[in-house]
Amino acid sequence: MIRDFIRRRSINLGLVMTGGCNGCDIEIVALLSQRYDLEQYGIFYHNNPRECDALLVTGTVAKQWQEKLVELYNKVPEPKAVVAIGACALSGGIFQQETGKVAAPVREIIPVDAEVPGCPPRPAEIAIAVLKHVPPALASYRRKS
Amino acid sequence: MSYLPFGPIHPALKEPLRIKLKTEGERVVDAEVDLGFIYRGAEQIARGKPWQKVAYLTERICGICSDAHPHTFIEGLEAISDCVPPVRAQYSRVIMGELNRIHSHLIANAIWFLAVEHETLGIYNLNIREKVMDLLEMISGNRVLYSWNLVGGVRMDFKESHLKKILENLKEVESEVYRYRKMFKSDALLGLRSHDVGKMSKEDAIDVRAVGPVARGSGVKFDWRTKHPTYVDYFDFQPVWRDECDNYARVMMRFDEVLDSIKIIRRAVEELPDGPIRKECEIPRGSIDYRYEAPRGELAYIFETAQHGIINDITIRTPTIPNLEACVKHMFRDSPTIADAVAIYQTIDPCIACTERVVIVDEKGNENDFRGMQNVLKELKALKNKKK
Known part of the structure; x- marks a missing residue:
């Protein structure tokens, strides 16, 4: 119980870019700036999936990522949450066409707890999604073993 | 001799890419690059579509240089149809393109400072970049993707209040960038990570066809803006360049270009002529190879149109492709430590979303x-x- 309480106040984020245009990623990087200041909410952003609590997935899942994303998800320590960000991660966006090489949406590949629509979403929207949905998702996470 | 792979997911990398470093102890001797993690087939989607849809798609090839891609594509279409947009439209394209360049260079430097663990300057850069993002949002309505260019002109007009706000914010950005430039110049720790690290001589830069700030940091005095009709006719543009050939030169190059871009925007805003912002153009059958200076360097659109602006075939060559080769072939050689290899990799301002061609x-x-x-x-x- 204490662990859950503390985990709610210290979320480590890992970013996975699986295609798309980088637009969502620079909006996540913009969250580090003083205007949004992600760390004041106890959220620490780095890029290491083995140490993170919540995985931010952006981009159309390119065909090469389809299996790797599942592997990566399994490597994140439990309990874990996933936030899918941007139109590409939600539906494939503009790349979801007959000739596209895309396996989106993300929710069909790994379980997703929150989705942020937009092309790209504003930084504040991403911060709100993480703050609102990641702590309950971590608290109600059911361990596999 | 041992191999050290890093990527596709790595704390130092924002985008998936694998680099295999061949090391002797801490010293990097050689490197290999493995691309292809986020290939989406943009060219194949573009084929057989009308230009309106393709312009929308080109914007989503790269989110950082999201003005440069449609800019190049649309100006290529205009060159096919022999249609010169009104002067006010040309000026507003310059303003938008340079604002885009400023925000791209600031985030590139911010990521470099974060990569060498100098968080103060990294966060400062990100913070001042928000001022520029505000301007972009105010003008076009979106922070990242602007949909600014159309064949024959631009989508919207500037208001008086917009121009006033641009000058106001840029004044702040300019003074701050001068300050960060001075901080970077005089910081001893940053000097250790940047001076004489990642050397690439002018001959090597020409040999691997490096482009953009990477080439100009090695003393190649070339910029596609010197051949761009608007810059030639109204701005008598001169490229900035440095001859230190190392990390220091490349980071400093970006600061210098930001200051240069601010001067161009200021001039464009002050001299902005009155008149229409769009005119009618008809796109005939034809093909073209059109190049423009994106924030990272030369961006080439080679395409062929059918009647009524249907795109038959398109090839896009983005600046990171030669720059990545320059990095792997010349800069990684004799990099003193592996931590320096990460710093070197970030100085070329890689954009993998662009590169997956x-x-x-x-x-x-x-x-x-x-x-x-x-x-x-x-x-x-x-x-x-x-x-x-």
Whole structure:
């Protein structure tokens, strides 16, 4: 119980870019700036999936990522949450066409707890999604073993 | 001798890419790059679509230089149809393009400072960048993707209040960038990580065809803006360049270009002529190779149109492709430590979302990317049908 309480106040984020245009990623990087200041909410952003609590997935899942994303998800320590960000991660966006090489949406590949629509979403929207949905998702996470 | 792979997911990398470093102790001797993690097939989607849809798609090839891609594509279409947009439209394209360049260079430097663990300057850069993002949002309505260019002009007009706000914010950005430039210049720790690290001589830069700030940091005095009609006619543009050839030169280059861009925007805002912002153009059948200076360097759009602006075939060559080769082939050589290799990699301002293109090289080493691409696809289709 204490662990859950503390985990709610210290979320480590890992970013996975699986295609798309980088637009969502620079909006996540913009969250580090003083205007949004992600760390004041106890959220620490780095890029290491083995140490993170919540995985931010952006981009159309390119065909090469389809299996790797599942592997990566399994490597994140439990309990874990996933936030899918941007139109590409939600539906494939503009790349979801007959000739596209895309396996989106993300929710069909790994379980997703929150989705942020937009092309790209504003930084504040991403911060709100993480703050609102990641702590309950971590608290109600059911361990596999 | 041992190999150290880093990527596709790595704390230092924002985008998936694998670099295999060949090391002797801490010293990096050689490197290999493995691309292809986020290939989406933008060219194949573009084929057979009207230009309006393709312009929308080109914007989503890269989110950082999201003005440069449609800018190049649309100006290429205008060159095919011999249609010169009104002067006010040309000026507003310059303003938008340079604002885009400023925000791209600031985030590039911010990520470099974060990569060498100098968080103060990294966060400062990100913070001042928000001022520029505010301007972009105010003008176009979106922070990242602007949809600014159309054939024959631009989508919206500037208001008086917009111009006032641009000058106001840029004044702040300018004074701050001068301050960060001075901090970077005089910081001893940053000097250790930047001076004489990642050397690439002018000859090597020309040899691997490095482009943009990477080439100009090595003393190559070339910029596609010196050949761009608007810059030639109204701005008498001169490229900035440095001859230190190392990390320091490349980071400093970006600061210098930001200051240069601010001067261009200020001039454009002050001299902005009155008049219409769009005129009618008809797109005939034709083909073109059009180049423009994106924030990272030369961006080439080689395409062919059918009647009424349908895109028959398109090839996009983005600046990170030669720059990545320059980094791997010349800069990583004799990098003193592995931590420096990460710093070197960030100075070329890599954009992997741009880079995931297909270039086909045949057995003799000839590049066929224009008409050749379609032939290869035909062959692949024939093979598929055979298997069925």
